[in-house]
Amino acid sequence: MIDLPKPPKNNRYKKPVPTLPKAEQRRRKREYIIAGIVVALIVLISYAILKGLHFGDDMAVSNSIMIFILININLLLIILLIFLVIRNLVKIIYERKRKVEGSRLRTKLVAAFISLTLLPTIVLFVFSLHFITSSIEFWFRIPIDQSLTNALAVGRNIYTLVEENNTFFLDKAAYQIATRDLLSPKNEKELATYVQVVQRAFNLNVVEVYNARFKRLAFSVTPSLPADVIEPADPGTLQKGLYNGEDTWSTSEHTAAGEMIRNIAAIPFGAKEDNIKGFILISVLLPPDLVRNLASITQGFEEYQQTKMLKYPIRLTYYITLTIVALLVLFCAVWFGMYLSRRVTVPIMELAEGTRRVAGGDLTYHITVAADDEIKTLVDSFNKMTRDLRFSRKELEVYTKKLFDQNIEIEERRRYMEIVLDNVSTGVISIDARGLVTTINHSAEKMLNLRSADIIRKSYKNILENQHADLAEEIYDRFWKKHEESLLKTLTMTVSGKSRVFMVNFNALKDDAGRQIGMVMVFDDMTELEKAQRMAAWREVARRIAHEVKNPLTPISLSAQRLWRKYKDAIKDPVFEECTRTIIDHTELIRNLVNEFASFARFPAANPVPCELPPIISETVALYREGHPNITFEIRDSGDIPVLKLDRQQIKQTLINLIDNAIAAIRQEGTIIIEASHDPGKNTVTLTVTDTGTGISDMEKPFMFEPDFTTKKTGMGLGLAIVSTIISDHKGKIHAEDNVPHGARFVIELPVAPPSEN
Amino acid sequence: MSGQIRGIFFILWLCAALLLCPFAHAKTVKISDLQVTSRQEDMLLFLNVDGAFDKQLNEAVHNGVPAIFSFIIELSLDQGIFRSKTILELSVTHTLKYNAMKNNYTVRRSWEDNRPLTTDVYEDAKKWMSEIENLRLLPLSHLQKGERYMVRSKVMLDKATLPFLNYIFFFISLWDFESDWQYYRFIY
Numbered sequence: 020m021i022d023l024p025k026p027p028k029n030n031r032y033k034k035p036v037p038t039l040p041k042a043e044q045r046r047r048k049r050e051y052i053i054a055g056i057v058v059a060l061i062v063l064i065s066y067a068i069l070k071g072l073h074f075g076d077d078m079a080v081s082n083s084i085m086i087f088i089l090i091n092i093n094l095l096l097i098i099l100l101i102f103l104v105i106r107n108l109v110k111i112i113y114e115r116k117r118k119v120e121g122s123r124l125r126t127k128l129v130a131a132f133i134s135l136t137l138l139p140t141i142v143l144f145v146f147s148l149h150f151i152t153s154s155i156e157f158w159f160r161i162p163i164d165q166s167l168t169n170a171l172a173v174g175r176n177i178y179t180l181v182e183e184n185n186t187f188f189l190d191k192a193a194y195q196i197a198t199r200d201l202l203s204p205k206n207e208k209e210l211a212t213y214v215q216v217v218q219r220a221f222n223l224n225v226v227e228v229y230n231a232r233f234k235r236l237a238f239s240v241t242p243s244l245p246a247d248v249i250e251p252a253d254p255g256t257l258q259k260g261l262y263n264g265e266d267t268w269s270t271s272e273h274t275a276a277g278e279m280i281r282n283i284a285a286i287p288f289g290a291k292e293d294n295i296k297g298f299i300l301i302s303v304l305l306p307p308d309l310v311r312n313l314a315s316i317t318q319g320f321e322e323y324q325q326t327k328m329l330k331y332p333i334r335l336t337y338y339i340t341l342t343i344v345a346l347l348v349l350f351c352a353v354w355f356g357m358y359l360s361r362r363v364t365v366p367i368m369e370l371a372e373g374t375r376r377v378a379g380g381d382l383t384y385h386i387t388v389a390a391d392d393e394i395k396t397l398v399d400s401f402n403k404m405t406r407d408l409r410f411s412r413k414e415l416e417v418y419t420k421k422l423f424d425q426n427i428e429i430e431e432r433r434r435y436m437e438i439v440l441d442n443v444s445t446g447v448i449s450i451d452a453r454g455l456v457t458t459i460n461h462s463a464e465k466m467l468n469l470r471s472a473d474i475i476r477k478s479y480k481n482i483l484e485n486q487h488a489d490l491a492e493e494i495y496d497r498f499w500k501k502h503e504e505s506l507l508k509t510l511t512m513t514v515s516g517k518s519r520v521f522m523v524n525f526n527a528l529k530d531d532a533g534r535q536i537g538m539v540m541v542f543d544d545m546t547e548l549e550k551a552q553r554m555a556a557w558r559e560v561a562r563r564i565a566h567e568v569k570n571p572l573t574p575i576s577l578s579a580q581r582l583w584r585k586y587k588d589a590i591k592d593p594v595f596e597e598c599t600r601t602i603i604d605h606t607e608l609i610r611n612l613v614n615e616f617a618s619f620a621r622f623p624a625a626n627p628v629p630c631e632l633p634p635i636i637s638e639t640v641a642l643y644r645e646g647h648p649n650i651t652f653e654i655r656d657s658g659d660i661p662v663l664k665l666d667r668q669q670i671k672q673t674l675i676n677l678i679d680n681a682i683a684a685i686r687q688e689g690t691i692i693i694e695a696s697h698d699p700g701k702n703t704v705t706l707t708v709t710d711t712g713t714g715i716s717d718m719e720k721p722f723m724f725e726p727d728f729t730t731k732k733t734g735m736g737l738g739l740a741i742v743s744t745i746i747s748d749h750k751g752k753i754h755a756e757d758n759v760p761h762g763a764r765f766v767i768e769l770p771v772a773p774p775s776e777n
Numbered sequence: 778m779s780g781q782i783r784g785i786f787f788i789l790w791l792c793a794a795l796l797l798c799p800f801a802h803a804k805t806v807k808i809s810d811l812q813v814t815s816r817q818e819d820m821l822l823f824l825n826v827d828g829a830f831d832k833q834l835n836e837a838v839h840n841g842v843p844a845i846f847s848f849i850i851e852l853s854l855d856q857g858i859f860r861s862k863t864i865l866e867l868s869v870t871h872t873l874k875y876n877a878m879k880n881n882y883t884v885r886r887s888w889e890d891n892r893p894l895t896t897d898v899y900e901d902a903k904k905w906m907s908e909i910e911n912l913r914l915l916p917l918s919h920l921q922k923g924e925r926y927m928v929r930s931k932v933m934l935d936k937a938t939l940p941f942l943n944y945i946f947f948f949i950s951l952w953d954f955e956s957d958w959q960y961y962r963f964i965y
Contacts, residue, residue, distance in 0.1 A: 174878045263898075270895065271879070317878040321841025324877070328840050 050103060054354065057100045061347070064092060097343055104350040107357055120371065121364035128363065132356025136349060144345045151337045159327055167323050170316045177305075177313065178280070185282035185301045186267045188221050193288035193299050202230055202286060202297045211237040224279070225249050225302035228286070231295055233257055244276060244304065257283060257298045261291075278310040279303070366394045373401055382409040444543070446521075449528070450479045451537040454495070466544050468515045479538075498527055498538055509545070511721065516756055518721035519546045550724065554740065557726040565617035569610065576606040615737065627664035627749060629772070632704065635667060636693050639674040643682070650685055655694035660704055664772045669745045676738040677708040677765050683730075684712025684763065703751075703768045711762040715755055723755055808930055808959035813914065820914045822850060826907040826932050829954065834934075835899075838875050838882075846871040846906060848932050852914060855927035855962055864926075865915050871906045888912050920965045928961045 111129055114122035192213075196202060201210040210228060218226040218239035227238040233254040240246050252270075260268025266289045269282045279302050286297040305313070326333075366388045376384040382405050388398045437460075440447050446463030450456055456479055459471045474481065480491040490510065497503045506525040511518060523542040530536050579602035586595065633656050640652050674693070681691045689711040696705050715723060722728050724743035746753045751769040758764045811824040829846065830838075838844050852865040869888045876883065882902035885891040886909075894905050920926065933955040 171877055175880065178879055313878055317841075317876060320877050324840035325837075325842055328836060328842075 050107075054100065054103055057103075058347075058351075060092070061097060061100070097347070100350060101346065104353050108353060111357065121368040124364045124367065125357070125360040128360035129353060129356040132352050132359070133349070136352035140345050140348050140352075144341060147341050148338060151341070152334065155330060155334055155337075159330055163323070164327070167316075167320045171320045174313045174316045177309070181280055181303050181305070182267070182269055182282055185223075185269070185280070185303060186284070188217065188223065188301050189267055189282055189284035189299055190288045192217050192226070192301070193284050193286045196228065196299065197287035197296065202228070202236065207236065211239075213237075215239040223301050224304040225281075225300070227252070227300040227302070229257060229298040229300070231297055233298070236297070238300075241304075249279075249302065252281065252283070252298075252300060256281075257300075259283070261285065261295075273310070274304075276304055277307045278305040278313075280305065362390065363394065366390060366398055370397065370401055373405070377405055377408065382412060446540075446542045446544075448479075448540040448542075449537060450540070452535060454478050454480070454499070457537065463542070466514070466519070466521070466542070467512075479540075494525060494538075498525065498535070502535060503527065510542075513717060513720075517754055518717070519544055520549050520721070521545060546721075550743075553725050554744070557740075561617065561726070565613045569613050569617075572606050572610050572613070576603055576610075579603045579606065626666050628667070629662045630665050630667055632660050632663055632665065632670070632695055632706070632769075635665070635670050636674065636695060636706075639671055639678065640693060642675075643678055647682060649688045650682060651690040653690060653692045655692060655696075657696040659697045660695050661697060661771050663704060663769055665749065665769075666745075669748070673742045673745050673767070674708070676742045680738060681708060681710035681712060681763075684710055684714070686713070689762070697771070701768075702771045704771055706767040706769065707764055708767075709758050709762065709764040711758065714757055714761050715763045720755060724753070806932065806954045806956040808932055808956055811928065811930055811959045811961045813928055813961060813963065815917055816911075818916050818918065820852075820917055820920070822909060822912040822914050822928065822930075824848075824909050824930055824959070826956070829907060829932070829934075830903050838873060841875060841877055844873045844906070844934065846932050846934060848909065848930060850912075850914070850928065850930045852926060852928050855925040861927065864919065867914075869909070869912070873902055873906045875902075917965075922965055925962060925964050928963075929958045931956045931958050 108129075111122065111126055115126045195213065196210070199209070199213075200206060201213055214226045214228055214237040217223065218241065222241075224241045224244060225238065227249070228236045229252070230236055233252075235251045238249065240249055256270050259270070260266075260283065267282050267284045269280055271281070272279045281300050281302040283298055283300050285295045286299055287294070290296070366386070369386045369388060373384050373386055384405060385402055386398050388395065390398065440458075440460040441462070443460070444462055446466045447458070447460045448456060448463050449458045455476050456474050457476075459469065459474055463469070464471060479494070480488070490508065494506070497506055504527050508523050508525070510521045510523050512521065513519075521542045522545045523540055526539050526541070527535055528537040528539055579599050583596070583599040583603070633654075636654055636656075640654055643650075644652055678691060678693075685691070690709075691711075692707070692709045694705075694707045694709070697703075698705060719728070719730075724739045726737050726740045728739060743753055746767055746769075749769055751767055753765060753767045756764045756766060806826065806828045809825045809827050812822075814821050814823070826846065834844060848869045848871070850865075850867050850869070851863055854862040854864060856862065869886070871887070872885045872891075874883050875881075881895050881897045882899060884894045884896075884902050884905040886894075886905070888909070894902075896902055896905075914928075
């Protein structure tokens with residue numbers, strides 16, 4: 020018998036259990052969305068920043084602020100991404116520490132991913148750093164620095180040269196003006212001429228002279244320049260260098276024609292504030308090209324310097340950007356590793372859990388996994404397996420239930436059959452193919468005075484051995500050898516010292532294929548029936564005989580009486596009287612016998628009335644005590660004999676018959692015990708008559724209570740038959756037993772009437 | 778996740794924040810000697826800036842980076858924090874540019890029509906940049922006798938002047954500064 024696992028209480032197909040609690044699922048989803056948005060934003064913003072950095076030099080404030088904001092947001096997003104990834108990493112480590120299922124595989128996968136990406140990333144990172152550093156260093160090579168510095172020096176030299184020239188001319192001109200006193204108003208014309216001469220001779224662009232009150236006295240402009248280009252210098256400019264203690268000072272102005280460098284000196288040259296009589300200005304115009312070139316040199320130098328200044332920050336920027344990108348790559352790898360590992364470990368763990376549950380008997384477990392590869396195939400196979408198992412188990416349960424119901428039905432039927440067999444009055448004994456008793460019903464036990472435990476699984480021959488060994492052989496011969504169907508026999512057996520007659524029907528048991536699987540004995544106790552039948556038959560005979568015999572008796576007797584009356588006086592022969600007397604007497608005797616027969620045949624019905632038994636016993640025994648001195652009569656009375664419904668006369672008759680028999684059985688001396696006792700359990704009164712006579716043989720026992728059974732020399736043998744009839748009329752029972760050591764005992768059981776009847 | 782994990786994260790955050798701190802330094806720039814006077818019919822403002830020129834700004838200036846100071850000046854009726862009424866709000870700029878070719882410094886002040894003030898001496902240039910004198914705010918007739926007035930001012934380095942790679946990272950600020958508000962209260 021296969022030991023099936025217990026089915027779950029709720030056998031219906033459950034909805035698939037979600038793999039994670041809802042809260043966890045939502046959180047995970049949220050995380051993924053956040054991460055995705057973060058990465059996208061980082062990329063977009065970085066692109067915007069890169070684009071934005073190519074703006075021109077004059078950037079509007081708003082743009083800068085925008086970029087500022089974008090960079091900040093970018094950083095925050097990166098930090099957020101780092102946070103998410105580190106959080107997940109820590110979670111993995113934590114799970115690993117706590118030995119959560121699936122954590123080892125996950126850790127391995129993530130570690131593998133990390134190391135796979137870490138190595139090239141590190142290599143790239145280091146190389147990039149090195150490359151950036153060396154590139155930056157290359158850009159800021161000394162030759163570039165040097166050439167720019169040199170260019171600047173050249174530019175400065177130009178200015179210096181111009182200034183030096185101008186200083187020289189200022190010195191000479193100031194000396195001349197001072198010594199010739201050209202500043203006085205009377206020398207106005209000479210001054211103008213002198214100024215012109217100086218301008219032309221030295222090929223200067225503009226020469227101007229101012230008095231001490233900052234009024235321009237004279238000026239000369241080169242013809243190529245329009246005169247209105249030159250504005251008179253303001254006092255501040257004229258005095259500018261005085262406070263610094265310089266001999267000459269200069270200003271420069273950018274005009275459409277180029278850069279005008281104006282050198283100023285006091286008149287006399289190098290005079291201090293108190294001694295100044297005037298000022299002289301010499302202006303040199305640098306051509307626009309030169310000015311432009313100088314400006315560009317300046318700009319280039321300045322930009323280079325600024326760039327150099329930013330060298331470190333730029334490098335730092337690159338480093339940081341590179342680091343961030345490397346970290347991004349790393350974190351993406353981690354993330355991807357975790358994602359992939361989750362895709363792998365979650366189904367595997369679910370499968371492990373599933374196999375555990377299935378082993379434990381839960382066949383409703385269903386794995387829901389979103390996958391599209393071999394793992395899905397595995398999961399589908401698993402689900403199909405559990406589904407098939409579940410259906411099989413359902414079917415099995417249905418069949419088991421059916422089987423169970425059928426079993427119950429069969430059991431009920433069997434029990435019913437047992438009850439029927441047990442309660443039927445017919446004895447039934449079944450024997451299997453090997454001749455061993457398989458069943459014996461209650462009636463059979465009772466009838467044969469056997470216990471089922473003693474006879475079950477023993478050979479049937481044990482039942483028949485003592486008395487009917489040949490029958491056992493016959494049965495074996497007929498049923499097992501010749502395979503006959505049935506056999507009807509009447510058996511006489513002694514059961515518990517009593518002789519019983521059984522009508523036994525042997526029937527072969529055959530299966531559907533016709534093979535003999537055993538035998539069944541069905542038997543009824545015919546003893547009482549036979550007795551009654553015999554009794555009835557005898558009665559009928561007695562009645563007939565009585566009737567037939569009685570009829571001729573009367574005429575014979577009458578005839579004899581008539582003869583005696585007629586011829587008693589005529590014939591004096593004693594023979595005549597003797598013969599007639601004999602005829603009359605014997606006819607009378609025959610009539611009495613016939614009457615006795617008739618009385619047996621038509622015995623008066625009992626008329627039971629409540630009376631006490633002990634007095635009847637005493638009266639009856641009293642009749643015999645005097646007449647039989649060699650016999651000891653003992654009366655035993657238990658003292659609790661209840662009132663019985665008895666026909667007093669008939670009971671007396673019974674006792675008389677039994678005591679007569681007992682006396683007849685005792686040869687010389689003996690004891691006759693009449694005992695009465697009450698059995699409250701069976702609700703009977705037992706009356707026993709025990710003698711120490713010759714006893715009754717087993718052969719005689721079955722026929723004792725039948726008519727014409729006698730061991731006496733005289734009598735009809737009806738005594739015990741009459742006793743049997745009386746007792747049965749009183750609804751009692753009588754049987755005979757052997758007395759120990761010798762003799763016979765007659766046991767009468769009389770029912771006690773219910774108290775209401777008394 | 779358990780509180781342990783949260784705790785670890787907090788500590789990480791803290792470390793990151795602390796590590797990044799050194800990059801964000803603040804200069805101690807302040808406006809001193811803020812006062813207003815009246816002359817003829819006008820209210821005039823005077824102020825000085827202290828501590829604007831540190832080593833980094835000097836280096837930037839000498840590398841040709843134009844330094845622009847933006848001054849914000851507000852005149853308001855002083856009636857408590859929530860009831861001040863702003864009467865005047867103006868902003869002026871001072872620009873300092875070093876010419877590497879000529880090795881001189883040019884300062885232009887917007888309240889002087891951006892007239893260039895040139896000098897070879899850096900100290901002079903710094904002085905011009907750091908002071909406002911006789912800045913005419915508004916005619917005195919716009920004020921009410923007996924009222925409390927408040928003038929406040931602050932200065933900041935204008936970020937718009939930073940060169941092409943102007944913004945490295947917000948936490949590596951090279952030259953920018955912003956002073957606190959300086960207050961001057963008076964009763965007209």
